[in-house]
Amino acid sequence: MKFPEPLIEGRLVKRYKRFMADVRLPDGSTVTAHCPNTGSMQGCQPPDARVWLSPASNPARKLRYTWELVETGPGQIACINTARPNAQARAAVEAGRIASLADYGTVRAEVRYGDEKSRIDLHLSGHESRSDAWVEVKNVTLCEDGIGYFPDAVTLRGQKHLRELMAQVRGGDRAILLFCVNHTGIREVRPADHIDPAYGELLREAASQGVEVMAWQAELEAGGEPSGSLVLVRELAVVL
Template sequence: MHYNEIKQGYFIARPNRFIAHIELDGQVEVCHVKNTGRCRELLTPRAVVYVECHHDPRRKTKYSLIAVRKGSLLINMDSQAPNKVVAEWLASGELLPGLTLLKPECRYGTSRFDFYVETPQQKLFIEVKGVTLEENGIAMFPDAPTERGIKHLDELAQAVRYGYAAAVIFVIQMRGVTRFTPNRRTHAAFAEALRRAQQAGVQVLAYDCDVTPDGLSLGKQIPCCF
């Protein structure tokens, strides 16, 4: 996936989870943050950021925050991007050859999963989680407690018990990590729910990404450690 008209700037402040103040061409601009997570380890004073410029007069802000540099890493922060790259990947047939149905935003039980797909061999629910948290080369999720995430995992496990296949895909929005692990320190209950789901037959997959200031594409599979 690609973005249009990208500019480089510097992070100044984040008054709330929806907007940030950034410096662009020597001027302070208000920018929409496309990620409501905490991202405290990313949005540090004077961090180099990349924003997309919009020319829609109906928008409240002219810019959207797309990516940020953290040391040698370039990290995509767009929370909508993981679903888009997984949709492209599924449509290409690389993950599931012989795909006959691809349906986004599909309800099951009390959850709405990101994708429902069918092949001649299986019916599969897929939930996608974007990952922007990294420590010492290890990617982790979540960066804040997520009861919604636990609910998704438990209902994926229930779907497996009723004869469906199910998977959760962690899209690591950077390149350069060695493995993925649930962030037990931040939300131990999510880590336990992920273990329960895997034991119930839910596939747990993690992939890194090739990130540029104006694009994101799925990379290689990364080991998952519990």
């Protein structure tokens, strides 16, 4: 996944009304950026944190910038834009980077499915020897002592997705929960039982019924400072 334009560095002043963030630029001016994240963003909005914004491609847009990345601690960067993980996952699948999801002839996004009227993030079909795969992508940015937790807030929607995935397995297809780990400080992923115990219990039930659970971590493609791209490069352990 590549950003279409170079990112602009600034310092976080504050996030407010969920969808807005004031950012101080190097010239001393302050801009209001769109915050594309409806979650709690726990651990991803430290005061005066270094942040990186993408400029809007539409000059008529009300907010000229979108908040993309944040430095959560020394040498640790997270992508808070929840519109990015699906594109990251699709790029990794289509490039054959995730071996267990490779060699599917067709990849479609936002396909309607399930009794609870959901949309799957990625539907894979056309494999010579494997059944269709239904891939739900979740963004992981909550990091505590090197452990990535999901979710960062109670998620009834996430619980619904797990039920839908279990139904696909019962129907004879593959179902995959793919944690897109958009935090460079995370070493493994676990369910956030201390935040949403019901989700953790349901996730373990889903895994026991055949839902495949995997985590892939994003890394800045060029390394070092944010240079404009995030790519899924390594698989991490999921501890249930």
